[in-house]
Amino acid sequence: MAEKILLKGNEAIAHAAIHCGCDGYFGYPITPQSEVMETLMAQKPWETTGMVVLQAESEIASINMLYGGAGTGKRVMTSSSSPGISLMSEGISYLAGAELPCLVVDVQRGGPGLGTIQPSQSDYFQATKGGGHGDYKIIILAPAYGQEMYDFVELGFELAFKYRMPAMILADGVIGQMMEKVEIKEQKPRWTKEEILKISPWAATGKTADRKRNIITSLDLDPISQEQHNIHLQEKYRQVEENEVRYTEYRSEDAEHLIVAFGCMARIAETAIDRAREQGIKVGLIRPITLFPFPKKPIEKLLPQLKSMMSIELNAGQMVEDLKVIANGKVPVHFFGRMGGVVASPDEIYEAIINKLK
Amino acid sequence: MDIKDIIKEENKVYGKTPVLTDNVMHYCPGCSHGVVHKLIAEVIEEMGIQDKTIGVSPVGCAVLAYNYLDIDWEEAAHGRAPALATAIKRLNPDKYVFTYQGDGDLASIGCGEIMHACNRGENIVVIFINNAIYGMTGGQMAPTTLLGMVTATTPYGRNAELNGYPLRLTELLAQLDGTCYVTRQSVQNPASVRKAKKAIQKAFENSMKKKGTSFVEIVGTCNSGWKMNPVKANQWMEENMFAKYPLGDIKDI
Amino acid sequence: MKEEIIIAGFGGQGVLSMGKILAYSGIMQDQEVAWMPSYGPEMRGGTANVTVILSDNKISSPILNAFDTVITLNQQSLDKFESKVKPGGLLIYDPNGITHKPTRTDITICSIDAAEECAKIGNPKGYNMVVLGAFLKMKPIVKMDNVLKGLKKSLPARHHNLIPLNEQAINVGMDKVKVEFEVK
CATH class of the missing domain: 3.40.50.970 (Thiamin diphosphate (ThDP)-binding fold, Pyr/PP domains)
Incomplete structure (x- = not known):
């Protein structure tokens, strides 16, 4: 073991x-x-x-x-x-x-x-x-x-x-x-x-007679080819968005109100959600594990059953902007946060749920 | 006599090292960079270490150095080449690792990185081209610009009260326990080119001896930035630069 | 089973290490644990506190508004955390230097004069273990052999010879804890 x-x-x-x-x-x-x-x-x-x-x-x-x-x-x-x-x-x-x-x-x-x-x-x-x-x-x-x-x-x-x-x-x-x-x-x-030669044939490992020299650089003075490089990067990011989204859900199957929180705030929110559920408020959680790529699709999937969403963060409201794009005006998107190193407690989050989502 | 009768192996007196690529260099005619590139390439060829050498190029005129030496390269952010080289060498101790940096890159924005890499005694080679000016950005003042010297940002000449003094970083680095070989060379005539090549070779040889950092400053010209023809620039360098930046070994242990 | 505890006192009283031993004891009996310290400059000599959670299930919030047990080792901590005991919960305090005693009547209140007790057995470094013993007497949530295993895990090997001394201090704490007020 x-x-x-x-x-x-x-x-x-x-x-x-x-x-x-x-x-x-x-x-x-x-x-x-x-x-x-x-x-x-x-x-x-x-x-x-x-x-x-x-x-x-x-x-x-x-x-x-x-x-x-x-x-x-x-x-x-x-x-x-x-x-x-x-x-x-x-x-x-x-x-x-x-x-x-x-x-x-x-x-x-x-x-x-x-x-x-x-x-x-x-x-x-x-x-x-x-x-x-x-x-x-x-x-x-x-x-x-x-x-x-x-x-x-x-x-x-x-x-x-x-x-x-x-x-x-x-x-x-x-x-x-x-x-x-x-x-x-x-x-x-x-x-x-x-293994390194096999996994990363592009790496600067010493130029051998059987290959061209490898150059690690972010410089390309020709704007046309720099644009091509950018297009390639963007394409790669789309693939990451397609394939690498990771998240967890908590009591979200029948949720009418969805909380989105990541890191420590997701755990603190779970405790508040349990309390709100005891009061009969149908609230659930999506915890993005990957923030890029952001779990857009799982949230979109829940949208039809939702009456509101709420972002809980230890900041002035940052991820909430991504949620608003996903909500696209279909449901209100609320925010609760603490700043400057103050960690929101389960009670505060519960109060915020009661005040804003009910 | 046909030209083919002349171009024969037995008549050959000079050949370009294959470690230099066939790319046409972008450097201005009269610039010292081309000569130093060639010397490094020759040393790599003669030591037979083309497949074991990783170069780190700077930001400045030599940003495209990777186009000219047929080895693996990493292109660093401005001033950070010694940080890259530190990791490359520590993770790949069987490789010869060198940085190639100008005076703005090494002595100004990268002052911290070069100090600490040398102080840790990283087993790398540093080639430092000091032409007392920012060449690529159009001839602005460098930390090594001489007092009174006119540049784009010292149009009335460098003034100590306004701009401080020319920085002799090489002498400072020689004070550090981590450096094993610190020398100042030049490449304005055949004799100095030969000496500079020997210095570069010694620096490369040191890097497998676990003795610490080898630092080779080359006092060079920037005839475009200095607004002089190449002959005049070499003459001006001998008369003015060498007084502030005297040639020779400063440390060799 | 879920027990949410906060231990608060001065830096140097062994608050954090006591919490760590408790958490390790929980691991030894296959529980989920969380150990959440206050951190920062106050750790260097000022007040220190640590939240410890032992639970049979996955632990959600490590940040808590109220605790099943509050252990305070100085006046400041008592003043700050007395109100944070859940109704029906437990407060253990060190009476040394306490001028304002706890006043709640909806919680059980115990005292342990840990400094005096560990001095009596000639083991002044056993202070936090005496306190731990007092807690375990009141709430035997971890078994003694798991505490000893936890001690072994959290102490560097060179200090393993001190385990018997620590065990002795824990036993003294169990023996000497005084129930001042018991909630029905």
Whole structure:
């Protein structure tokens, strides 16, 4: 039987990285996610799997180290929190442009600016709409449990390599700091040189006589060919939307009112939903696991039975905009949120349901 | 005598290394980049490491360096080449990894990355082209621009009070425990080209010896940015640049 | 079974590690657990608190408005969390330095003078285990052998020799907890 241990979400990320055969982690300390690198350093994976762990001089260096490592076909990752992700956003744009697979973990805290170190979901726009410049998307996984923090590391790498694009685990201070029971998987080996050549023939692995040189770049000075590149990227994003939507439902079969919440807020909303159900209010939940691709179709499918929708987020109302597009005027879309690092409680959400949905 | 009688292997006195591609370089006539590219290509050929070398190109005039050397490349964001090279080398320790950076890229926006890569003693090669100006963006002031030098953003000459002083980053990097070889060279005449090539070769050889970072500055010209013909630019460099940026090895351990 | 607990006190009183041992004990008996700390600069010497949930079923919200059990180890925490005990629930407090005692009459109130008790047995580091013992006496939600297994899991191997001392402290807490008010 697989071992179950008590881990913080951040620690689960670190263990998962080692266990799934990640080649390199490059990061810079920032609360509330520093346990990721601390755990890796304590585990010393360079002595076991050969994984490289490096404390970089900045988030800017970290993300560019990912670019360098990903360019050679290796599975590389970093983790940070909101202000650090802002610094990395330029690099993420380059990674997206150069079609490099990698994994970025954002354990969100409240902003703007230096903000607070308490939990937040205020980087939804930054993550899902492209925090850096240019038309690009990255795959966003939103864990709500410690187990998902663990599992999404391997899933993130899998999707990143499948589509040759960055993937992000968009967590928050609650999920990062909370300890839960996590089932640990067997150690997988890192990819061999031969596997890398097979999986990523595009990578800069040293030009051999049997092939042309590989160039990792996001630069194309010819606008016509740059446009072709953009068309190719957009086509890839459509495929991701078609194939990779992930979500869970809770008491939604007969729901007349639908709550949409992700990460820790989905769990807190479940408790409020149970209470509202006791009062006879038919309310259910869709929890998007992928924020890009967003679970449009499952929500659209429920639309005919709905009287209203409500987005619950730890921000000023970001995902609610996506819900309004899906609702397209057919049902009212409400919003409830707390900001600045305040985590909404089940009671508050219950009150919001009573006030707005009834 | 027919031309075919002349073009024979036994008459060959010079050949282009196959590590240089046949692409026509976009550099201005008289620019130092082309010569340095050729030297790196020759070193790679002579060391037989074409399949083991990964280059990291910068933002600046050499952004398209990957068009000219027939090796695998990664094109970095502005100034970040040493961060890329750090990860490439650590994840692929059997590879020769070098960055090729100009003065704006390395000494201005990338000052942090080069400092820390050198301080960690990454086993990489850094080729630093210092021509005291931003070439690609149209001749603006660089950190290495000399006092009094006229550029697009110092139209009345660089003024210390307004713009600070020319940055001798190479001397700073030599202070770091992580660097093993720090040298300043030039390529304006055959003798200096030969010396520069030796320096580049030594730097590449170091990268498998786990000695730390090898840093080769090449003081070069930008005759377009300097608004001089190539001959005059070389002369101006010898008279002005070398006084502030003296040639020779600064550190070799 | 579902038990929702908050433990609150000063940083350094072992609040977080007590919660961790409790959570690990839950895992040892195959329960779902959540351990949610307050985090931030206040952890470095100020007040600290941790929510621990043990449940037979999947745990929804780790953020709670009210608790089955509140354990407070200083006045500030008592003032802050007394009102958060669910009606009919349990409040355990350390009476050391308490000037304003708890006043509710719809909950069970117990005290444990943990500092004095652990001093008596010459194990001042056993403070939080004495408190844990007091809790387990009142609510035996985890079995003692699972607590010992939990201790073994949460302590680094070099500290495993301290497990008997911890067990002793837990027993002292069980023995010395005082019921001050019992709700019917």
